Amino acid sequence: MAKTALLSIGDLAARTGLAVSAIRFYEEKGLVHPLRSAGGQRRFLRSDIRRLSFILIAQQLGLSIREIAEQLDRLPQGRNPTQRDWTRISKAIRSTIDARIAELERTRDRLDGCIGCGCLSLKKCQLYNPEDRAGLKGPGPRHLIDG
Amino acid sequence: MAKTALLSIGDLAARTGLAVSAIRFYEEKGLVHPLRSAGGQRRFLRSDIRRLSFILIAQQLGLSIREIAEQLDRLPQGRNPTQRDWTRISKAIRSTIDARIAELERTRDRLDGCIGCGCLSLKKCQLYNPEDRAGLKGPGPRHLIDG
DNA sequence: GCTTGAGCTCAACTTAGCTTGAGGTTGTAG
């Protein structure tokens, strides 16, 4: 690790605690855009440490890689992210969390209304509301109920 | 669908809104235990409608198939589940939801402490607490950071 | 100038929760 401004993938892994394979994966997903050395090796900017830290934090907050990518894509092109940028993103994330909490609370309340009822009727049970299920999950396991 | 007490997989699918393939999958995972006709076709009890409804509801509440199986396995062997059983299970689920909400709230509070800070330092950021990450996810994608 | 660790690519594997398809059988309506 010569004292250039650029970091190898191993350096970056050491600094962030990430596995090398994970960093390559993140590049594939468009979360980082390293330069390449003459020989084809990845060369990262120092600011990428921060970028990767952000990814880790956002993941802890429950954001998917895709959601994180969207946030990062919104960073003004070509310049390094500032504190301001991170703050803006943090606020966006906060709304996401708030929404998630609200949804869980709604569910909990419905469950409370159901405890003791025990009906579990598809027609009557408040917990089982097909409209709530539609578009709940996005891609992945999908119930093709609405077809 | 003759007027026997037993339902074919198609009947059950029609009544629950589930795909036939999903019901077969649930059997494979031990969530239902249909009988078989002489020719090898599945024959379900009417009470399985309720069982499947429960699965759908529990999934909405965020329980995994495995967790649902655990709840269902606790039902007294050999008899049909009663309202009481469902109520007991519902209460168990409620604790799960409560825990999930609490965790999200904790996260939100930490995020609030961070908005405006913008440090995103792996050493200092409150959001990035390695101890919280350990064992957070169980199986699946795992960070091998702690190795 | 060579050896060796670090890096490269590409493909396959993991878990969860299913779907889709191929190829063959059952059961029931007419």
Place this chain on the structure above:
DNA sequence: CTACAACCTCAAGCTAAGTTGAGCTCAAGC
């Protein structure tokens, strides 16, 4: 009694978020 829908069993495929391995190349120290 036959036709055809519904059923059966595999096997393979999908997404997310990575890991692991094979087989090869790069770069840096001695």
